[in-house]
Amino acid sequence: MGAGCPAPGLRARLIAPVAFVSPTPSSSSVQQAKHALGQRLREIRKDAGITARALAALAGWHESKCSRIEHGRTPPSDADIRVWTLHCGVPEQAPDLIATARGIDGMYVEWRRTERSGLRRAQEAVRPLFERTRRFRVYQSWVVPGLLQTEAYTTAVLNTIVSLRDVPDDVAAAVAVRMERQRFLHTGGHTFAVLVEEWVLRTVIGGPEVMAGQLGHLIVAASLPSVSLGVIPLGASRGAGWPVESFTMYDEAQVNVELVSAHLTVTQPREIEEYGRAFAELSAIAVHGAAARKLITSAIDALG
Structure with missing residues (x-):
């Protein structure tokens, strides 16, 4: 919108004459940020000496959820981050991690x-x-x-x-x-x-x-x-x-x-x-x- 973004129908008419090389929602910027957040959460878990399976059990999650979050495939919710940091013994880190996750959400x-x-x-x-x-x-x-x-x-x-x-x-x-x-x-x-x-x-x-x-x-x-x-x-x-x-x-x-x-x-x-x-x-x-x-x-x- 800042630069004068047209509506979808208008865009379709404008881009028809050529083949565009278009960015996609899975931009590498967004994916890299998700991966970096996942790695940070993984380090917190490992520093606490807890396995992914044990953390999932404590949180009441499916055992694959920790892996999906740590590899950037599933974005953690605010509640997920609070639970993660609580069971890893660092609840004070939750606000910073939540802010990071919300920033990633704002990229797209x-x-x-x-x-x-x-x-x-x-x-x-x-x-x-x-x-x-x-x-x-x-x-x-x-x-x-x-x-x-x-x-x-x-x-x-x-x-x-x-x-x-x-x-x-x-x-x-x-x-x-x-x-x-x-x-x-x-x-x-x-x-x-x-x-x-x-x-x-x-x-x-x-x-x-x-x-x-x-x-x-x-x-x-x-x-x-x-x-x-x-x-x-x-x-x-x-x-x-x-x-x-x-x-x-x-x-x-x-x-x-x-x-x-x-x-x-x-x-x-x-x-x-x-x-x-x-x-x-x-x-x-x-x-x-x-x-x-x-x-x-x-x-x-x-x-x-």
Whole structure:
């Protein structure tokens, strides 16, 4: 949602022209974190001198449950962790372990979960992340990035989400939050490197008039000192820089990936580096400056 995530039906129309290399819910970031938590629990059990079978018996679990938790196959609940630490003689470690487990749970979050309290709240949730980030790198293969959207374009995108999913209709309030967030484009200390696929410019959202206004606004936004806009032309040679799911990089600390059904947070340094390389490869086949403006103008002309 932070970068302007479209609804499932809209996404399906946008991604139809190409084959995407998409992240999956079983991202290695999430799985590695689950495995690390499982290994920590295993060490606690072994330090207590208790076998997995004995711990399961004490907890009243099936004897395979300890093994599933320790190998990251079954995420432990808050209650599981409390029971585990209690029988291993370290109940004081439960709060920290529970916080770790909840953090892992937050790495992969379905859109329905983030939007169940309304779109406005989902928009507001990313404010702290924006405030502490200085360097933004945004790749969008679905829609114009949220920070560069017009009010009418954002309204059309969010109305589509409301129509396709059972979420509260607070579109006007959510649009206001997103428009307010664009102040980061004009405040010192923030830079935005933005890449979009050309088909994003040619996918009509909200009707020709709304789309024309959006494309004109994109030209203006690209002239801001804080913004670098690149457009990857249709037909560009894809020796590198394959199209992928949309993602936003926040400094070197975090990557948010927009999946069709969910939002994925990547925090593993090795994976963040991979996204950095992917962004560099995509940027290398993009056009910037006058060439990018020419593609945007062509898309406006195509609206008739």
